[in-house]
Amino acid sequence: MLDLIITGDNDADIFDLKKLLKQKFEMKDLRGLRYFLGIEVI
Amino acid sequence: MEQESQLINGPQESLISGSTSTPWKGRLRSLNIVDGSFQTSSKNPHVDDESSDSEKSVSEESRILSVTTPGARMAKKALKTLNNNNGIRRSTQVKYLVQRLTYDGFVAHHYAYMVRVIQEVEPTCFEQAVGNLKWDNAMDEEMVALDANVTWELVALPKDKKSIGCKWLYKIKHNADGSMSRYKTRLVAKGYAQTYGIDYEETYNLVAKMTTIRTIIVMAATKGWSLHQMDVKNAFLHGDLQEKMYMEQPPGYVDQTHLNLVYRLKKTLYGLKQAPRAWSDKIGQYFVTSGFQTFNANFSLYVKKTDHGIVVIVIYVGLDYHRR
Numbered sequence: 001m002l003d004l005i006i007t008g009d010n011d012a013d014i015f016d017l018k019k020l021l022k023q024k025f026e027m028k029d030l031r032g033l034r035y036f037l038g039i040e041v042i
Numbered sequence: 043m044e045q046e047s048q049l050i051n052g053p054q055e056s057l058i059s060g061s062t063s064t065p066w067k068g069r070l071r072s073l074n075i076v077d078g079s080f081q082t083s084s085k086n087p088h089v090d091d092e093s094s095d096s097e098k099s100v101s102e103e104s105r106i107l108s109v110t111t112p113g114a115r116m117a118k119k120a121l122k123t124l125n126n127n128n129g130i131r132r133s134t135q136v137k138y139l140v141q142r143l144t145y146d147g148f149v150a151h152h153y154a155y156m157v158r159v160i161q162e163v164e165p166t167c168f169e170q171a172v173g174n175l176k177w178d179n180a181m182d183e184e185m186v187a188l189d190a191n192v193t194w195e196l197v198a199l200p201k202d203k204k205s206i207g208c209k210w211l212y213k214i215k216h217n218a219d220g221s222m223s224r225y226k227t228r229l230v231a232k233g234y235a236q237t238y239g240i241d242y243e244e245t246y247n248l249v250a251k252m253t254t255i256r257t258i259i260v261m262a263a264t265k266g267w268s269l270h271q272m273d274v275k276n277a278f279l280h281g282d283l284q285e286k287m288y289m290e291q292p293p294g295y296v297d298q299t300h301l302n303l304v305y306r307l308k309k310t311l312y313g314l315k316q317a318p319r320a321w322s323d324k325i326g327q328y329f330v331t332s333g334f335q336t337f338n339a340n341f342s343l344y345v346k347k348t349d350h351g352i353v354v355i356v357i358y359v360g361l362d363y364h365r366r
Contacts, residue, residue: 002274002321003358005255007262010351014270017353021272024328030271 138173165212168293171227177212180227185295188229194289194305196297205288205304207232208311229292230313236287254340258356281310281320322359329355 004027008014021027148156165171172178188194199205208231215223262269287307291297310317326344330336334344334355344355 002325004272004274005258005356006270006272006353007258007267008351008353009265009267010348010353011268013346013348013350013353014268017355018270018272020332025274025325027272027274030273 139170164214168210171210171212172294176225177227180212180225181210181294184227184229185292188311191309193309193311194307196291196300196303197288197306198302199288199304203286203288205290206236207290208292208313210293228312231289231307231311233313233315233317236315251340251342254343255356255358258343258354261354281317281324283307283310283314283316283320285316287314318359322357325357 004021006014006017018027018029022029165174165177171181208229211228211230213226213228215226259269261267288304289307289311290304297303307314310320326336326341329344332346334346334353337343337345342357344357346353
């Protein structure tokens with residue numbers, strides 16, 4: 001199990017990174033952060 | 043009534059071949075047949091005794107052949123697909139639960155409820171799951187995925203080495219609305235049999251600190267950054283194994299021509315003590331090579347400054363056996 005939070009001030013960079021991770025590690029994009037280790041993001 | 047039968051049968055597939063007004067009737071009939079095969083099997087009490095595999099499957103098949111009912115035909119078909127399932131041979135004896143159980147005493151209404159309940163049972167071991175086509179297919183899928191991932195190679199076990207066992211885990215995955223999503227199986231190594239210094243050395247894994255996660259979330263909130271979350275399918279299977287490790291061939295998937303061979307693991311498998319660490323090493327290396335900065339105080343944090351701005355990543359690697 002691996003969870004990843006990505007944030008930053010440039011959405012284009014984040015998008016590029018997510019694309020790379022998807023290719024390299026078969027990652028699944030959970031889109032916006034909702035729950036992470038018991039924290040709920042409202 | 044219509045709605046009720048929907049509830050009983052579930053959205054995934056209908057058990058009933060015939061009418062929809064009396065949903066349990068079709069099942070009842072097939073269970074009566076099952077009862078018949080139950081009697082047949084009780085006439086032959088030595089069927090389940092320990093004997094060689096080939097003998098067993100022959101007796102099993104002939105017994106099913108002798109009862110020529112739709113239920114028996116289905117069982118025979120299941121057995122056939124079991125025996126030649128895309129080249130992978132199963133050796134373990136097939137035990138059908140229906141040979142030992144009867145639900146005749148139930149009122150029709152409760153009966154339908156029971157069918158719904160027992161249909162959802164997750165097997166706890168290979169012997170329970172084998173013979174059920176859904177689990178068989180799920181196990182085949184897992185084996186194909188493991189082979190494609192180059193997780194292992196078949197080798198002879200060196201004299202001074204020991205191999206560890208492995209087992210299957212079964213889980214029915216549900217959608218958020220409670221409907222069945224899929225049948226999932228996972229092959230796990232019996233990591234508890236590993237010996238320190240031989241099979242594993244470093245197991246310490248770096249876990250994201252809660253304060254780090256909170257700080258990042260707060261920072262993103264105050265700066266108005268967008269937060270994204272990703273997770274990895276079969277995360278541990280990507281980790282490279284440093285140690286030479288040997289594992290027995292999985293139950294049901296023993297290569298009949300190479301009975302004495304074992305698998306030498308090349309990639310980590312669920313259950314191995316070093317699996318989480320191997321995986322976080324790997325992804326950490328990837329981030330470093332793609333220009334991310336790490337911190338001595340916070341191993342789970344990766345930061346990259348670009349011309350346009352900044353990207354922050356927090357990783358969390360945890361144990362996950364079906365999240366039981």
